[in-house]
Amino acid sequence: KNEVEQSPQNLTAQEGEFITINCSYSVGISALHWLQQHPGGGIVSLFMLSSGKKKHGRLIATINIQEKHSSLHITASHPRDSAVYICAVIISGSRLTFGEGTQLTVNP
Amino acid sequence: DGGITQSPKYLFRKEGQNVTLSCEQNLNHDAMYWYRQDPGQGLRLIYYSQIVNDFQKGDIAEGYSVSREKKESFPLTVTSAQKNPTAFYLCASSPSGAPTEAFFGQGTRLTVV
Numbered sequence: 001k002n003e004v005e006q007s008p009q010n011l012t013a014q015e016g017e018f019i020t021i022n023c024s025y026s027v028g029i030s031a032l033h034w035l036q037q038h039p040g041g042g043i044v045s046l047f048m049l050s051s052g053k054k055k056h057g058r059l060i061a062t063i064n065i066q067e068k069h070s071s072l073h074i075t076a077s078h079p080r081d082s083a084v085y086i087c088a089v090i091i092s093g094s095r096l097t098f099g100e101g102t103q104l105t106v107n108p
Numbered sequence: 109d110g111g112i113t114q115s116p117k118y119l120f121r122k123e124g125q126n127v128t129l130s131c132e133q134n135l136n137h138d139a140m141y142w143y144r145q146d147p148g149q150g151l152r153l154i155y156y157s158q159i160v161n162d163f164q165k166g167d168i169a170e171g172y173s174v175s176r177e178k179k180e181s182f183p184l185t186v187t188s189a190q191k192n193p194t195a196f197y198l199c200a201s202s203p204s205g206a207p208t209e210a211f212f213g214q215g216t217r218l219t220v221v
Contacts, residue, residue: 004150033210041196042214086150088210095166096141096200096210098150 003027006087006099013106019074021102023087026068033096034061034072035086043086046072077106110135114199114213121186121193121220129184129216131199137211138204140182144168145196145215154197157182186218193220 007022023032034046047054047061049070054061058077063070074081087099112133121127133140139158143151153166157176171190176182182201186193199213 002150035210035212040214041198041217043198043200043212045210045212048209088151095153095156096151098143098152100148100150 002099003091003097004087004089004099006085006102008102009100010103011105013077013104015078015106015108017077017106019077019081019104019106021072021085021087021104023070023072023099024068025087025089025097027091029065029068029089029091031090032063032070033088033090034070035088037084037086037101039083046085074104079106079108082106112199112201112211112213114197114216116216117214119216119218121218123220124188126188127186127193127218129186129197129199129218131182131184131213132180133182133199133201133211134180135201135203135211136179137201138179139202140176141200141202142166142172142174142182142184143198143200145198151198154184193218 005024031050033048035043037043049063058075060073082105084101084103086101088096115130141156142154145151152168154172155174157163160179163174163176173185197216201211
């Protein structure tokens, strides 16, 4: 079993829909990253969270440390949001452990 | 602009040849990392370095080698001992040993034929 599990693996939405991607982890962590990977392959860090909630534009990330769970929300989704969204946690020291990613497709 | 540069973006090699992937950063970061990404799997750590002239094996280091002679550079060599080298390789850096911020390169897609 992976230490980091994401759901769903694939998600298709219509433009304008509210989207939620979930991340659960099984061990104690010091922080959690949400990353975005576009078809070209490059990865961009969206958020780093250790508690609570962060918002940037139409993106909102929340984390519940007690429940070992984080969610990434996208409001008013747009086709340009289509990408792979990856959850990564810092379990010990300097190493990131990654989820398998969620492939999001937003149709116009 | 500060960032991480990986080159080349696409690389083709014949089986049995060693190949070196370049990763350069101008962010003045201490720590650098190499990850491998395969379809349907999360990124897996190959090697990482927290300081110049020092590096540690990650989870899948067999068949790979690295060097860290300069702070800015962390090249990865895929050797002929790597059984299945065709993959997408990502380099990352962070300001210190704890990746409170993570910066990634654009990746190199290696195909061995």
